[in-house]
Amino acid sequence: MERSLPDGTGPIYVPLGHIVACERWRGSQLAQEMQGKIKLAFEEGLTPVDFYLSNRSCILYVTEADLVAGKGYRKRLVQIRNSSHLQGIVLVEKTQMSEQYFPAAQKFTVLDLGMVLLPVCSQKEAASLIIQLVHEQAKEPSKNPFLRKKRAQLSEPSLLQTVQQIPGVGKVKAPLLLQKFPSIQHLSNASMQELEHVVGQAAAQRIHTFFTQSSDSAPRAL
Known part of the structure; x- marks a missing residue:
């Protein structure tokens, strides 16, 4: 499949x-784990994308070092979020060292940008996930495996933790909300009346205000 890079520089098939992987990943554990299991090629100038798949899909990989270093990785995420021709998924290394930085990255990626985030504990686990996505896409080219992964993540603890961070929710109300609204998108589009039926008027107001403000202030460019 031919497409242009997010910055408009040339097509890639x-x-x-x-x-297709960004050249900086050549020789990495992540690339070594994928070699021989899928057909992997390297190209220069793929920034901000780390890996391109077919079917308008791409992967951005946030390493443990990226999380600890600060907010530099956010610019890459916003570039993909603002791209009208790409479906992006974000893999984030959640380790003992980076765990304290993970909630902020999760909130920014899932709540502020509305992107799919999957935590991984190592590059080996990330490689296994990417290989699975490539194989699924090859079997069903008309379907986007990223959307299936997003649905599959609904029961993941990471999504539950994300919802718990919304003002007025917490550990008690989060599971109730996810039973009624099985994704961040469903929850953000819920009306005040729908929210009140689940969590009551006070909490519903705080949730509704949070998503309204997030929508109005979500970054569209850096």
Whole structure:
């Protein structure tokens, strides 16, 4: 599939069953884990994307070092979020060292930008996930595996933790909300009346205000 990079520089073609990686990943554990299991090619100038799949899909990888270093990775996420021709998923290394920085990254990625985030504990786990996505895409090219992964993540603890961070929710109300609204998108689009039926008027008002403000202030460019 041919497409342009987010900055408009030249097309890139990714056949089904293949993945194109940014040159900086050559020789990394992540690339080594994928070698021989899928068809992997490297190209210069793929920034801000780390890996391109077919079917308008791409992967941004936030390393443990990226999280600890600060907010520099956010610019890359916003660039993909603002791209009208790409479906992006964000893999984030959640380790003992980076765990304290993970909630902020999760809130920014899922709540502020509305992107799919999947935590991984290592590059080996990330490679396994990417290989699975490539194989699924090759089997069903008309479907986007990122959307299936987003649905599959609904029962993941990471999503529950994200919802718990919304003002007025907490550990008690979060599971109730996810039973009624099985995704961040559903929850953000819920009316005041729908929210009140689940969590009551006071909490519903805080949740509704949070998403309204997030929508109005979500960054569209850096």
